[in-house]
Amino acid sequence: MDPRVEEHAEVLVEWSARVEEGDNVVLNVGPDAHELAVAVAEKVGERGANLHTAYSSGEVGRAYALAHDGDFEEDPDHVLALMENADVVLSIGGGRNASEGSDVPPEVQQAQSKARQGIREAYMDTDWVGTVHPTRSLAQQANMSYEEYREFAYDAILRDWESLADEMAKMKDVLDAGSEVRIVKEDTDLTMSIENRVAVNSAASVAYDSHNLPSGEVFTAPAATEGEVFFDVPMTIRGERVQDVHLTFEDGEVVDYSAAENESVIGDILDTDDGAKRLGELGIGMNRGIDQFTDSILFDEKMGDTIHLALGRAYGSNFPEGHEDEANDSAVHVDMITDVSEDSFLEVDGEVVQRDGTFRWEDGFDADA
Template sequence: MDPRTEEHAEVLVDWSARVEEGDNVVLSVGPDAHELAVAVAEKVGERGGNLVTTYSSMEVGRAYTMAHDGDFDENPEHKLALVENADVFLSIGGGRNTSEGTDIPPETRRAASEANRDISEARMDTDWVSTVHPTRSLAQQAGMSYEAYRDFVYDAVLRDWEELADEMANMKETLDDANEVRIVKEQTDITMQVKDRVAVNSAASVAYDSHNLPSGEVFTAPYATEGEVFFDVPMTIRGERVQDVHLTFEDGEVVDYSAGQNEDVVGEILDTDDGARRLGELGIGMNRGIQQFTDNILFDEKMGDTVHLALGRAYESNIPEDSDDEANDSNVHVDMITDMSEDSHIEVDGEVVQRNGTFRWEDGFEG
């Protein structure tokens, strides 16, 4: 076993999920994530956790969903009970075909998602963390050799997370004190309100309200969005390659959209429900260990020099406990990314905090 796989497992169990003795742990494992799953199981056992392992395959899921008549039972009790009794839910991605499931009809996909809504909510109430094991399918999707892709993944995952958390605290404090954020670049001039929101310093640990490994972003829940935004980073959404997405917002909602490829996928997302036309997240990438785009949102949205906006569900962690506001609700949360490395800037209350990908506290910043 690659010793970095052991390190990955240790970071996931100790830093990210903070597994303790007596914790009930559900470990969801992708088909080609066997090695990391073995290492994680060992770490959970060493720490006295109670482990249940499930098999998570898009191919298996597609077979079931496509064969079903579409009238799904709502929140099957056996599945709900497993999640409701979990303290920690760990997901290790590692599928064999990144395009599996593209032919599931949109209405069937929506029905299945709605039927599992309470299960999804219960999972969000655990100390959940998602990560991926470097697989050949993901390397192929990234256009990289398998060896190079493994190096890429571990450079992103095996970080000094405490040091990065301290750096990202600068952006969290900036957003916590802010009223308005503006993003400007070619085909993009968009403003959004963030007053009375709590930004999350997403340092790859549940202790920071962060649930992805790798992470390395600061995110909040915007509202009252106005203007236009162009997402120039290609990505695979629901198994389809989507690129050059342009959205126009008025009164907080998407009123017009286009895409250079697979525009129908964007339309399908927007038609999911009312909340899908509003933003659920503004995320600012800050992980300098991620040096290139790989067509995997888990990595690409964390890359320094990027901003991502998500249509749909907002996270409760961005809403103050004493607030009367409610987080934007939707059955979807779909991130899209724009590259901020050139001819761009981010303003917070009229002050530039990042220009051409460089933050004001970094060397080389030009105000």
């Protein structure tokens, strides 16, 4: 076994999920993630936790969704009970086809998502962490050789997370003290309120309210969004390639949208529910170990020189204690990315914090360019 697989498992179990003796752990395993799953199971056993393993396949999910009549039972008891009794849920992606499920009708996807709201809430109450095992299908999706992709993935995953957390704390402090964010670049001039919000220093550990490995972003929950934004980083969303998305906001909601490719996917997302028309997240990528786009939101949204916004559900961790119920509610949370490496700036309360991808505490920053 590649020693990096063992390192990946150790980071996931010990740093990210903080698994402890006696924890009830659910391990969701993708079809080609067997090797990492074995290493993770060993680490969970060493820590004296209880393990339940589930098979997580896009092909299986597609077969079920297409065969179903679309009238899904709300929160089936057996699945809900599993989530309600879990302390930790680890999900290891490693599918065989990134576009699996693209032919499932959007109304079926929406119905299934809405019917699993309670399960999703129970899942979010656990110490959940998602990661991926580098696979050939992910390498192909990223347009890389398998070996090249493995090097890329481990550079992003096997980081000095404590040092990165210290650096990202600077951005968290700026957002926590701020009231308004403005993003400006070509075809983008967007303002958002972040007043009375708590930014999350997403350092790949539940100890930081962070649930992705790799991570490397600082995110918050915006409100009162006004203006327009252009997402120029192509993404696969619901199995479909979506490119050059443009959204216009008024009074906090999307009032117009377009896309150069698969525009209907955006329309279907916006039609899910009222919350899908509002933003649930503003995220600022800060992981310099990610240096190219791979068509995977897990990596691409964490990349330095990017900002991402998510339509739909907001995270309760972005709200002061006792105000979590103010978070935007939706059955969806769909991230889209804009490249801010050139001819762009990010302002907080009128002060430039990042210009052309460089933060004000980094070498080469020019506030007046």
